[in-house]
Amino acid sequence: MNSNRSQLGQKVARRKRPTAAPDPTREKLLEAAGPIFANCGYQATTIREICAGAGANVAAINYHFGDKLGLYTEVLQQSVRAAQVLAVHNAPDQNISPEDMLRALIRARLRSINGKGLPDWHSRLLAHEFAQPTPALRQLIDKLTRPIYKRLLELIGRIIGLPPSDDNTRLCAISVVGQVLAYVLPGPLLTEIWPELRMTPDQVERIADHIADFSLSYLKDFRSRHGTITPVRKQRLSK
Amino acid sequence: MNSNRSQLGQKVARRKRPTAAPDPTREKLLEAAGPIFANCGYQATTIREICAGAGANVAAINYHFGDKLGLYTEVLQQSVRAAQVLAVHNAPDQNISPEDMLRALIRARLRSINGKGLPDWHSRLLAHEFAQPTPALRQLIDKLTRPIYKRLLELIGRIIGLPPSDDNTRLCAISVVGQVLAYVLPGPLLTEIWPELRMTPDQVERIADHIADFSLSYLKDFRSRHGTITPVRKQRLSK
DNA sequence: TGTTGATTCAAACTTGCGTTTGAAAATGAA
DNA sequence: TTCATTTTCAAACGCAAGTTTGAATCAACA
Numbered sequence: 001m002n003s004n005r006s007q008l009g010q011k012v013a014r015r016k017r018p019t020a021a022p023d024p025t026r027e028k029l030l031e032a033a034g035p036i037f038a039n040c041g042y043q044a045t046t047i048r049e050i051c052a053g054a055g056a057n058v059a060a061i062n063y064h065f066g067d068k069l070g071l072y073t074e075v076l077q078q079s080v081r082a083a084q085v086l087a088v089h090n091a092p093d094q095n096i097s098p099e100d101m102l103r104a105l106i107r108a109r110l111r112s113i114n115g116k117g118l119p120d121w122h123s124r125l126l127a128h129e130f131a132q133p134t135p136a137l138r139q140l141i142d143k144l145t146r147p148i149y150k151r152l153l154e155l156i157g158r159i160i161g162l163p164p165s166d167d168n169t170r171l172c173a174i175s176v177v178g179q180v181l182a183y184v185l186p187g188p189l190l191t192e193i194w195p196e197l198r199m200t201p202d203q204v205e206r207i208a209d210h211i212a213d214f215s216l217s218y219l220k221d222f223r224s225r226h227g228t229i230t231p232v233r234k235q236r237l238s239k
Numbered sequence: 240m241n242s243n244r245s246q247l248g249q250k251v252a253r254r255k256r257p258t259a260a261p262d263p264t265r266e267k268l269l270e271a272a273g274p275i276f277a278n279c280g281y282q283a284t285t286i287r288e289i290c291a292g293a294g295a296n297v298a299a300i301n302y303h304f305g306d307k308l309g310l311y312t313e314v315l316q317q318s319v320r321a322a323q324v325l326a327v328h329n330a331p332d333q334n335i336s337p338e339d340m341l342r343a344l345i346r347a348r349l350r351s352i353n354g355k356g357l358p359d360w361h362s363r364l365l366a367h368e369f370a371q372p373t374p375a376l377r378q379l380i381d382k383l384t385r386p387i388y389k390r391l392l393e394l395i396g397r398i399i400g401l402p403p404s405d406d407n408t409r410l411c412a413i414s415v416v417g418q419v420l421a422y423v424l425p426g427p428l429l430t431e432i433w434p435e436l437r438m439t440p441d442q443v444e445r446i447a448d449h450i451a452d453f454s455l456s457y458l459k460d461f462r463s464r465h466g467t468i469t470p471v472r473k474q475r476l477s478k
Numbered sequence: 479t480g481t482t483g484a485t486t487c488a489a490a491c492t493t494g495c496g497t498t499t500g501a502a503a504a505t506g507a508a
Numbered sequence: 509t510t511c512a513t514t515t516t517c518a519a520a521c522g523c524a525a526g527t528t529t530g531a532a533t534c535a536a537c538a
Contacts, residue, residue, distance in 0.1 A: 145428065175449070
């Protein structure tokens with residue numbers, strides 16, 4: 001309904017700059033928007049605050065991104081893309097045991113979320129998306145969350161000897177994911193409960209190892225506990 | 240700076256009703272506000288929507304609660320209180336092993352959050368508070384979260400044979416809490432990832448048992464794995 | 479019944495938001 | 509330089525939100 005003219009203006013303008021300095025104020029806006037969106041959420045963030053941080057005029061957002069949601073979507077896309085390349089970079093070697101691969105996956109996830117790879121506001125952006133989804137959430141799940149979760153299901157399925165779709169596999173996967181999320185989602189809660197905790201890179205490694213140990217203790221014994229012939233299912237969780 | 244008159248009006252008005260029918264429109268506003276605040280968060284909720292749901296005038300909020308934040312605080316307090324009585328009601332017997340007590344605690348927590356005890360919007364209210372804390376968050380943590388966490392630390396400390404303040408105890412506690420939170424905080428994520436999951440009371444029990452089994456596998460073996468004399472600490476997480 | 483105070487209501491007020499505007503400034507090619 | 513295009517800017521617009529107002533309504537009691 002709107003923003004036709006400015007969108008066009010932006011597209012044409014982009015071709016001028018090859019790779020060196022791609023539109024300074026546009027970049028400045030993105031840089032300033034990231035942390036603010038992450039701290040306040042989409043709704044509570046005002047474009048005036050972003051523009052003040054970027055040293056730009058309020059109209060600049062409309063000119064470069066069409067509207068507020070356009071800017072936000074771009075910020076989220078950028079965040080997702082950064083997390084993706086980090087995930088690929090941290091992808092473990094395929095020639096190791098499923099157990100070690102799970103450990104590597106946990107470490108990569110925790111690192112990409114709270115390590116030195118990404119600025120720490122990326123995870124806060126996620127927390128807001130979960131609490132109050134914007135139209136941009138779907139692509140986040142499709143591009144980032146679902147592939148990782150799928151891989152996690154296969155991995156755990158191989159460890160406990162059940163198909164990825166089995167309820168037990170899913171319960172275990174959520175148990176692993178939950179432990180990781182505990183260090184991400186409830187930010188203010190964690191600092192209230194464990195004020196001395198500092199998330200330095202070394203300590204992120206330590207936490208990742210704990211989560212792996214904690215989880216593998218159950219997973220490694222699953223086969224012998226439940227037998228390999230007919231896996232026990234007390235009742236189906238999916239109907 | 241404002242709302243002096245209405246606050247007084249409310250206070251005086253309150254004395255008329257002993258216990259029987261405590262101000263119908265006030266109750267109606269609280270009832271209508273709960274789910275709406277939980278769905279949209281504090282910021283995005285409009286008092287006009289609440290009043291429409293309660294069949295009241297917009298000025299009623301100012302009259303009965305002073306302002307929007309006053310209403311929200313009351314809703315949160317009510318939610319915390321309800322969760323508290325539920326926690327007490329579900330408090331396990333003291334004459335059982337720490338392991339069984341942990342299982343009971345997990346079950347109680349999951350039940351109070353997603354079982355039949357509380358309407359399901361209470362947990363969504365929490366998610367919003369974590370993502371974007373309001374001034375009312377502190378009392379929520381102090382009255383509800385911290386006592387439960389303290390009890391969890393003592394319990395786990397007894398199981399693994401370490402003091403509650405030990406880093407290992409804390410890591411384990413967060414591992415347990417994280418698994419529970421995974422079913423609470425990332426609402427839209429969970430339904431995307433496991434669409435068939437339905438949180439009926441029976442299945443909540445099943446999930447609680449899984450979390451207990453999953454966690455106790457590691458906790459019960461902790462002593463023998465690490466030895467009881469000098470517990471291994473690869474490095475301190477708190478400084 | 480008349481009076482007093484509590485409670486409701488429609489309407490207006492105030493503020494801050496995202497957005498738009500139209501002109502000015504900057505840029506680059508002819 | 510001249511001209512066309514892109515980019516910036518201050519200002520204003522329209523709207524929706526929380527809040528306030530003052531009169532109308534209701535309830536209880538003398």
